[in-house]
Amino acid sequence: MISYLLRHLQVFFYTLGQLARAPIASLMTIAVIAITLALPTGLYLLIENVQRMSTALDGGAKISLFLKADIDDTAAAQLSKRIRQALEVATVEYISPKQALAEFKRLSGFGETLDTLTHNPLPPVLIVQPSATLDTPQKLDDLVKRLRTNVEVDLAQLDLQWVKRLHGLLQIARRGVWLLSVSLALAVVLIIGNTIRLAVLSRREEIEVIKLVGGTNAFIRRPFLYTGLLQGAAGALAAWALVSLCLSLLAGPIGAVADLYASNFRAEGLGSYGIAILVGVGAVLGWLGSRIAVGRHLGSLEPR
Amino acid sequence: MIQFNNVSKRYPGGLDALKNVSFELAPAEMAFLTGHSGAGKSTLLKLITLIERPTRGQAIVNNQNLSRVTRRRIPYFRRDIGIVFQDYKLLHDRTAYDNVALPLVVAGVRDKDIGRRVRAALDKVGLLKKERAYPIMLSGGEQQRVGIARAVVNKPPILLADEPTGNLDQALSDEIMDLFHDFNQVGVTVLIATHDHRQVQRLGKHVLELKHGEMINDGSPRSIS
Ligand SMILES: Nc1ncnc2c1ncn2[C@@H]1O[C@H](COP(=O)(O)OP(=O)(O)OP(=O)(O)O)[C@@H](O)[C@H]1O
Numbered sequence A: 001m002i003s004y005l006l007r008h009l010q011v012f013f014y015t016l017g018q019l020a021r022a023p024i025a026s027l028m029t030i031a032v033i034a035i036t037l038a039l040p041t042g043l044y045l046l047i048e049n050v051q052r053m054s055t056a057l058d059g060g061a062k063i064s065l066f067l068k069a070d071i072d073d074t075a076a077a078q079l080s081k082r083i084r085q086a087l088e089v090a091t092v093e094y095i096s097p098k099q100a101l102a103e104f105k106r107l108s109g110f111g112e113t114l115d116t117l118t119h120n121p122l123p124p125v126l127i128v129q130p131s132a133t134l135d136t137p138q139k140l141d142d143l144v145k146r147l148r149t150n151v152e153v154d155l156a157q158l159d160l161q162w163v164k165r166l167h168g169l170l171q172i173a174r175r176g177v178w179l180l181s182v183s184l185a186l187a188v189v190l191i192i193g194n195t196i197r198l199a200v201l202s203r204r205e206e207i208e209v210i211k212l213v214g215g216t217n218a219f220i221r222r223p224f225l226y227t228g229l230l231q232g233a234a235g236a237l238a239a240w241a242l243v244s245l246c247l248s249l250l251a252g253p254i255g256a257v258a259d260l261y262a263s264n265f266r267a268e269g270l271g272s273y274g275i276a277i278l279v280g281v282g283a284v285l286g287w288l289g290s291r292i293a294v295g296r297h298l299g300s301l302e303p304r
Numbered sequence B: 001m002i003q004f005n006n007v008s009k010r011y012p013g014g015l016d017a018l019k020n021v022s023f024e025l026a027p028a029e030m031a032f033l034t035g036h037s038g039a040g041k042s043t044l045l046k047l048i049t050l051i052e053r054p055t056r057g058q059a060i061v062n063n064q065n066l067s068r069v070t071r072r073r074i075p076y077f078r079r080d081i082g083i084v085f086q087d088y089k090l091l092h093d094r095t096a097y098d099n100v101a102l103p104l105v106v107a108g109v110r111d112k113d114i115g116r117r118v119r120a121a122l123d124k125v126g127l128l129k130k131e132r133a134y135p136i137m138l139s140g141g142e143q144q145r146v147g148i149a150r151a152v153v154n155k156p157p158i159l160l161a162d163e164p165t166g167n168l169d170q171a172l173s174d175e176i177m178d179l180f181h182d183f184n185q186v187g188v189t190v191l192i193a194t195h196d197h198r199q200v201q202r203l204g205k206h207v208l209e210l211k212h213g214e215m216i217n218d219g220s221p222r223s224i225s
């Protein structure tokens, strides 16, 4: 009777031990995968947000159209109207030579000296603010070229240098994130591969028995593949949670900075499409890792 | 049902475990495989189940030439052979029921059929009441009967056993051997490797005796030394 109870207790603790051991092991794996995937995901979000922020600031990039000196107020107004109707611009502001001179006097402090000029040397100017839909330097460049084709325009100028540089940097960063992603994806495959390898080895007796009663390799592989797939997907979900947490911690400071620039820019998370891709990638990597690990070890686990 | 023609097996390392072994078992025949320790009994059974491959010679099992059974086909080939081991080879984290169900599960049998067939097999070995028990809660004889139920649950035409009573006392051995005899009575071809001459004499079946890898006797129990 006592030995019977003892056996029961043994089974009980054995089962309990298995339950307690397995979840912790898989939680650890999931945590490692989460951190591994969170890194490229976070960097990707950073780049996307900087890109969006630079676009928001592109709004500040104005195009100055210096018109030919013989263009009078009416002609300038007509041109301004044409531009507003035909092209993707937000606003067009006209500064007549008179206004320009007045402003120059006020700002330069050369007031009296300039009074001695017999005629106004300043050209009429249109200040064009591109529409927000023009979100790349390329599109802005195209707009400038089209503005230049107007006969009234003498010179069209857009200071794009800093925008171009930023976009160039972002391009490099994006490529860097890609390379990082590839190597970290490899890391995920190896992590899961190793976990599954240990799982396979710890169940070698079971695998041998299954082979002896006619189980195919596919049958033996299946639970391991599911384990890898689930761990990968769970790791990806946890990575998303991690990134979201970081983002929510940064939301306050980012909002404060954006307010300083009178911008309503707010950092954005992955979005449901992005989450789906992340989880899908995690699942595929997990599946791949376990497929490789099981494939490598199944052959060596023939019954003896 | 099982036919060996001049089969030899040399293990890597150069040891000849079987030398030019020939014998034949007719369908529904029952035979004992005897011989000293290291004579090659387990090796012969491993060749039949394709755990090992013959080095030379031809073996035909269940109408299939073993040299033609590819690696991919081995699982399907094994589903027609029930195997019983001296150390039972039960899975200790599964109940008796789940252990017996394993061959059906791997063969993709439907759940409702599994229940019926597992209970029929457990009933046959007299363990219907222990279906929820884990192997650790069963005696050696009971564990071996679970092993036998697992071997016969998908009604294979061939049943092999490697020293199935090696760890059991006389009374339990008798029970186990009688079970094999019962399966033989309903048409299963049975081959049992054993040291136990008492059982060989008691059941009076066809005897194959190996000595240092050679088949030195193929006949009735009386011919055995
Ligand atoms: N995998 C192996 N590699 C090399 N030699 C082996 C291997 N398996 C068995 N042998 C050798 O082959 C010979 C026959 O072994 P086998 O296990 O077939 O004997 P047996 O008749 O089953 O003995 P026992 O009654 O002790 O179980 C032995 O000498 C053994 O050492």
Ligand SMILES: [Mg+2]
Pocket (backbone or CB within 6 Å): B041, B042, B043, B162
């Ligand atoms: Mg043996």
